[in-house]
Amino acid sequence: MRGREDEWTGLMRSAMAGDDAAYHRLLKAVTPVLRAAARRGLTRAGQPPDQAEDIVQEILLAVHLKRHTWDSEAPFAPWLFAIARNKLIDALRRRGRRIFVNIDDLAETLPGEAPQETASAGEVTTQLNTLPQRQRDVLQSIAVDSASIKDTAAKFAMSEGAVRVALHRGLAALTAKLRNH
């Protein structure tokens, strides 16, 4: 458990220093833990656990947009679990139940828990369709068509800088829509 969390902290430090691959690996590594916590939270609130993926994606977006609030001298796991807990409580509350989430639930996920394959979620996709055309195009190109920023720029005759701006604005807008829907 300690080892896993130290590894996360190391990956996040590299990510903040500009290592995109480390960031990708970190997000992949934390996702099964978040998924297990979301399923448990939903089950305990008497909700169907099949909505867990929506919550996982909301947590990942929040982690991404708020990562500057992580102190690189501090361990990553407590920060991650605090974000996850807040988003989980929000999500459950929106689903009509006030519920308390124990932070230990997140930390205690067994390392042996079977990593689930990636799953699709409806809410992000629904909100994606309400974004302005340009942001939607860029997000879809990078997310769904796995295009790089460079390829996306070429495809839409945009500069790479403009693609980056549209990508970031799109992710921020998506998060705001998920929060308020």
Next chain:
Amino acid sequence: MDTDQLIRTLAADNARHAPRVGALLTTGLLVAAPLSILIFATFLGVRSDVMSAMHNPFFDMKFAVTLSLAIPAIIISLHLSRPEALMRGWGWLLLLPVGLLAVAIGSEAMMAPAMPMTMRLVGKNSRACLSAIPAMSLPLLAGALFGLRHGAPSRPALSGALAGLLSAGLAATLYASHCTDDSPLFVATWYTIATAAVTAIGAVVGSKVLRY
């Protein structure tokens, strides 16, 4: 969109670096400050006997009290902008202005009273105090909330209340240079009521706008 696709998209956006919350809080307050100062200059202004007032320790004490509210509130609000941060271990900082006021009230009580207690308490400016501090606070509160929105507070209402405290502390610092009521009893009463009102507004607005 499946989660792997989302993760890939987030990784593609990794190069984008957001400024620190402290930088945006500073920006928000600096943008708002001219508005508050404009309100001060238009309706209040520095009291005319300021040079002689500076020799009065109770005049100086007002600034110690208001700044000992504003500065700790800024520090705690930044601390709480991290999601895993707890109030525990930090709340005592907010007792600083309370302690200072208690000492000031005690020392005033030991001196031969220049005025009866009720006059010191009610003063000449209680109504001005109750409207001027909140009025000058509001731009600062908006600026503080703008900056703190950039954080990830786990308790948005609490962070909003701290934004209220810090803006009221700064506004009260301006107001203290105008007001001729220097008795700590006056400060403890009217400044506190004005600050509480701004803090309540901060908590209500914060609970909405500081969610992330």
